[in-house]
Amino acid sequence: MSTIYIDLPDEFSFGHTIRSHGWYDLKPFELDWEQGTLTYTFVDNGNAVKAVISEELRGLRVDWEGPIDSGRLNREVRHVLRLDEGFEPFYDAVRKERRVEWVLEKRAGRLLRSPTVFEDLVKTICTTNCSWSATRKMVEKLVDEIGAMTADGARAFPTPEAMATMPEDFYREVMRAGYRSSYFVELAERVTNGELVPESWLTSELPTFELKKEMKKVKGVGDYAAENLLKLVGRYDGLALDSWLRAEFYKKHNDGKKCPDKKIEKYYHRFGEFRGLAIWCDMTESWFD
DNA sequence: GCGTCCAGGTCTACC
DNA sequence: GGTAGACCTGGACGC
Numbered sequence: 001m002s003t004i005y006i007d008l009p010d011e012f013s014f015g016h017t018i019r020s021h022g023w024y025d026l027k028p029f030e031l032d033w034e035q036g037t038l039t040y041t042f043v044d045n046g047n048a049v050k051a052v053i054s055e056e057l058r059g060l061r062v063d064w065e066g067p068i069d070s071g072r073l074n075r076e077v078r079h080v081l082r083l084d085e086g087f088e089p090f091y092d093a094v095r096k097e098r099r100v101e102w103v104l105e106k107r108a109g110r111l112l113r114s115p116t117v118f119e120d121l122v123k124t125i126c127t128t129n130c131s132w133s134a135t136r137k138m139v140e141k142l143v144d145e146i147g148a149m150t151a152d153g154a155r156a157f158p159t160p161e162a163m164a165t166m167p168e169d170f171y172r173e174v175m176r177a178g179y180r181s182s183y184f185v186e187l188a189e190r191v192t193n194g195e196l197v198p199e200s201w202l203t204s205e206l207p208t209f210e211l212k213k214e215m216k217k218v219k220g221v222g223d224y225a226a227e228n229l230l231k232l233v234g235r236y237d238g239l240a241l242d243s244w245l246r247a248e249f250y251k252k253h254n255d256g257k258k259c260p261d262k263k264i265e266k267y268y269h270r271f272g273e274f275r276g277l278a279i280w281c282d283m284t285e286s287w288f289d
Numbered sequence: 290g291c292g293t294c295c296a297g298g299t300c301t302a303c304c
Numbered sequence: 305g306g307t308a309g310a311c312c313t314g315g316a317c318g319c
Contacts, residue, residue, distance in 0.1 A: 022297080129298040134313055178312025179299085222299045242297040 004070050006060040009083060011091070014055040016108040016288060017081050021280070023112045026123055026136060027143040028157055041147070042076055042115065043156035044068040048148040053077060066150060076115040085110070085234060090274045097270050100282045108288070109277060113232045117198035118191060119157045120232045125180055125187075125220040127228075134176075141175045163188035183220035190218075201233045208235050227276060236277040239265060248283040 008014075018024050018038045024031040028041035037054040042064075049066035051073065062077055078084055087109050094100050103109050114120045126138045146162045147155035163184060171181035190196040196218070204211050208230060215226040227238030239245070241261055249264050250256055264279070271278040 125299095127297055129296070129311085130313060131296045131315065133296095133315065135297080137314080172312085176313060179310090180312075183299095216299095220299065224298060228297085240297090243295085244297040246297095 001063055001065055002070065003061060003063050004074060005056075005058055006062065006074060006077060006083070008055075008059050011087055011107045012081075012083065012110070013107040014060065014081075016106050017110040018053075018112055019287065020108070020111045021284070022127075022132065022135075023114065023123070025132075026139045028147065028155060029112075040080065040115075041150060041154045041156040042068060042073060043148050043159065044072055046148060048150040048154065048156040049073075050150050050152070050154040051077075053081075080113060080115055082110045082113065082234075090236075090277055093271050093274045094278070097278075100278050100285070102285055102288075103281045106288060108281060111231055111277075111280070114157065116157075117201055117229070117233060118160055120229060121198050121218065121221070122157075122163075122184065122187070124225045124228050124232075125183060125218075126177070128180075128220065128222070128225055138175055138177050138180075145170070145174055160188050160191035164192040180220055183218075186219055201229070204233075208237050211235070212238065231276050231280070235273075236275065237273045238276050239268065239279050240276055245279065245283055249279070252283065 015036060018031060023029055024038065030039040032039070035054070037052050039050060039052050041048050041050045043049070044067065047067050049064050049068040051062050051064035054061050060077070060081075062073060064073065090109055091104055094103055114123065122142070123139055126135045143155045143157055146158045146166060148158075148162075149155050166185075166188075168181050168185045171177045171184045175181070177184060187196070191198065201211060201215070206214065212226045212230060215221050215229055216223075221229070224240055224242050227240035230236070230238050231240060241264065246261075246264070249267075250258055253267060254263070268275040268279050
């Protein structure tokens with residue numbers, strides 16, 4: 001067993017970050033609600049390594065068994081929990097608008113993400129046009145069938161190369177991805193041959209609307225999926241409205257009645273470049289009661 | 290048990 | 305640029 005400790009920024013809440021959205025519920029993430037720990041199976045040079053992340057007084061503790069460079073593990077944990085992203089500008093906007101102020105007290109706002117944009121991209125496509133239980137099953141099958149395995153049987157998320165070796169039938173018959181199956185075949189091929197580099201979205205200098213257009217060139221990625229991905233790469237100006245978010249807004253701010261998306265957009269408009277994060281925090285406040 | 294609806298939408302064809 | 309219809313799955317619901 002190996003262990004590293006990672007210093008934490010002042011305005012960080014481990015509990016709120018790991019439960020910030022549904023990713024903790026999708027393999028290879030695993031949340032232990034009682035222990036308050038997050039488990040994830042990383043992959044390095046084809047080796048799967050399961051790590052347990054917990055919070056202690058001296059910082060974030062990461063325990064793992066298996067061959068992975070500790071520097072790499074450190075970087076990936078920092079990325080997953082967004083430890084190097086500054087949230088003061090968001091908190092300033094919250095103070096100014098006097099809405100969603102609970103995030104200040106809780107130090108919330110960080111959205112959990114995967115070590116790679118590729119993984120977030122595949123998972124986001126799995127969230128479209130289906131129930132959450134279907135999303136869970138699709139991701140679970142994908143990971144369990146073709147993800148690299150640790151000595152004790154835990155699975156990592158498959159690499160683009162692993163996904164590119166699988167025929168469309170696998171995605172349709174085993175993963176049960178339905179019409180998304182051909183999208184995954186095409187996506188894995190484009191990434192492995194270098195035509196598409198999702199990781200470059202993290203550091204892209206394109207304006208957000210241009211980057212969104214790039215994301216939408218991926219089959220299966222529409223407005224909702226692109227705006228969700230934009231949030232995960234650190235751009236929060238899209239609301240990523242889906243049926244759940246709309247329903248929550250109607251309940252909380254519109255007496256349970258439906259309203260046009262424009263009304264929702266107007267409500268969060270004053271948060272500027274952080275409006276997507278503002279609506280997400282506003283709608284998930286009750287998760288942390 | 291069966292049919293219908295719909296869920297954390299998107300694509301394509303057509304206008 | 306906007307819209308209609310098709311697309312897969314699986315759980316909830318009514319009968």
